[in-house]
Amino acid sequence: MKRPKTRQRPNPTKESFRSEILSVPGRATKPCACGKTHPITTRRLVTGPGALASLPGVLAACGLSGKALAVYDRNTARLARKAIAPLVDAECFLFPDRGAVPCDRKSLGRLEEAIHPGIRFVIAVGSGTINDLVKIAAAGKNRPYLVIATAPSMDGYLSANAAVLVDGVKTAVTGLAPAVAAIADTRLFRTAPEKMIRAGIGDALGKYVANAEWRMGELLGLESFCPEIWKRIRRELDALLDAASRGGSRSDAFLEALMRTLLVTGIAMQMSGNSLPASGAEHHISHVMEMRGYASKGHAPSLHGLQVAFGTWWAIGFYERLFDLLGEDRPLRVPAGLYNSHRKDWKGLGIDLDGAISKKLALLEKVPATTALLRRKVDPAALRPFFADRKRILSLYRRFALPNTPRACGLTMEEARFALTHASDLRPRITVIDLLYAAGEMEDALKPLKKT
Numbered sequence: 096m097k098r099p100k101t102r103q104r105p106n107p108t109k110e111s112f113r114s115e116i117l118s119v120p121g122r123a124t125k126p127c128a129c130g131k132t133h134p135i136t137t138r139r140l141v142t143g144p145g146a147l148a149s150l151p152g153v154l155a156a157c158g159l160s161g162k163a164l165a166v167y168d169r170n171t172a173r174l175a176r177k178a179i180a181p182l183v184d185a186e187c188f189l190f191p192d193r194g195a196v197p198c199d200r201k202s203l204g205r206l207e208e209a210i211h212p213g214i215r216f217v218i219a220v221g222s223g224t225i226n227d228l229v230k231i232a233a234a235g236k237n238r239p240y241l242v243i244a245t246a247p248s249m250d251g252y253l254s255a256n257a258a259v260l261v262d263g264v265k266t267a268v269t270g271l272a273p274a275v276a277a278i279a280d281t282r283l284f285r286t287a288p289e290k291m292i293r294a295g296i297g298d299a300l301g302k303y304v305a306n307a308e309w310r311m312g313e314l315l316g317l318e319s320f321c322p323e324i325w326k327r328i329r330r331e332l333d334a335l336l337d338a339a340s341r342g343g344s345r346s347d348a349f350l351e352a353l354m355r356t357l358l359v360t361g362i363a364m365q366m367s368g369n370s371l372p373a374s375g376a377e378h379h380i381s382h383v384m385e386m387r388g389y390a391s392k393g394h395a396p397s398l399h400g401l402q403v404a405f406g407t408w409w410a411i412g413f414y415e416r417l418f419d420l421l422g423e424d425r426p427l428r429v430p431a432g433l434y435n436s437h438r439k440d441w442k443g444l445g446i447d448l449d450g451a452i453s454k455k456l457a458l459l460e461k462v463p464a465t466t467a468l469l470r471r472k473v474d475p476a477a478l479r480p481f482f483a484d485r486k487r488i489l490s491l492y493r494r495f496a497l498p499n500t501p502r503a504c505g506l507t508m509e510e511a512r513f514a515l516t517h518a519s520d521l522r523p524r525i526t527v528i529d530l531l532y533a534a535g536e537m538e539d540a541l542k543p544l545k546k547t
Contacts, residue, residue, distance in 0.1 A: 305375040
């Protein structure tokens, strides 16, 4: 697979940004070495210091003209509105909410009303919530949109999915049209809150676990893994680890490496047609935190990426335990009673996961009967390379104070245990948590939780 065309363009202050052509309408997608084709919807990706100056050229390259609607919240309006206004003919939509804008039906309805017939395209100026709201509203109004990222905080900028609160439950909206372009100017990131940068690092590091799980799914005959997509993500992760070893968290090199990892993950999801390159057990743990938080308290315990950091720490430990188990010969059993007890736990929170758990139980019937038989399919040698940088990964936890304990993630001990034990309920995929349950090892795997 050919790498995207890249060119560097200096700006007046001798800083430079990177502009990439990701796709061209009407040009056929060439087959990948894996035998499949991986179409990319997003056309342009511009990253680095001064990238915002590329906005007029990006609009022209993407065929976007006429009146735009630029969507801000209070923080992003203060940060970028004056800089963006001279570059594009746009009406301004400002979410006036103090504090975080809720990604719910009310916010979505307000935005949809603002996309009147005269609006030709939409610009999301923000990070997670703004991006999700614009992605859903633009799709509903059949308008293209592009994103101007204001913080390297999460990996959903270029995905085809979003999440919205429906009756207090975070609900996935899938099959949406991704942004036609993304602009990530590291000058805007320099003033981003430290917790948002830490969240982005946590979300980025989760890709090691997610892609290990994707590969494991293929070894079990359940998924179709693409090494080329993983190479694309791994190249950005390597650059991120290198940048982290060279400079501070506010350097342009580090911020661009982090943002590129997150953006390229979104491109990877477009290429695969699903979330497998981005989400495994580590994300499922985060989703449980959010679902229980919204159900019981009306909010998530912390930022998504920080929750993913917690999940990644524990998932890496779970994989080390799984590798040890695969050297033994012990029975694997589907713990149907345990999963059925989880149904009751969720119903106690007003959440119905009966369908998801039934699908999981049916899938678990395909797991081999012993760890020795499992090893014939899932050779640890095929998965260990995903954790080859384990020491450097864990060093970032220390350097950036990423959460690996309940308290650091805003959880009680009981809430953390719930997240780790119920993460297996959400998706029809086999994760490391499911295999530890089948081997009767989950309780031992959770013993370190009592020491945190």
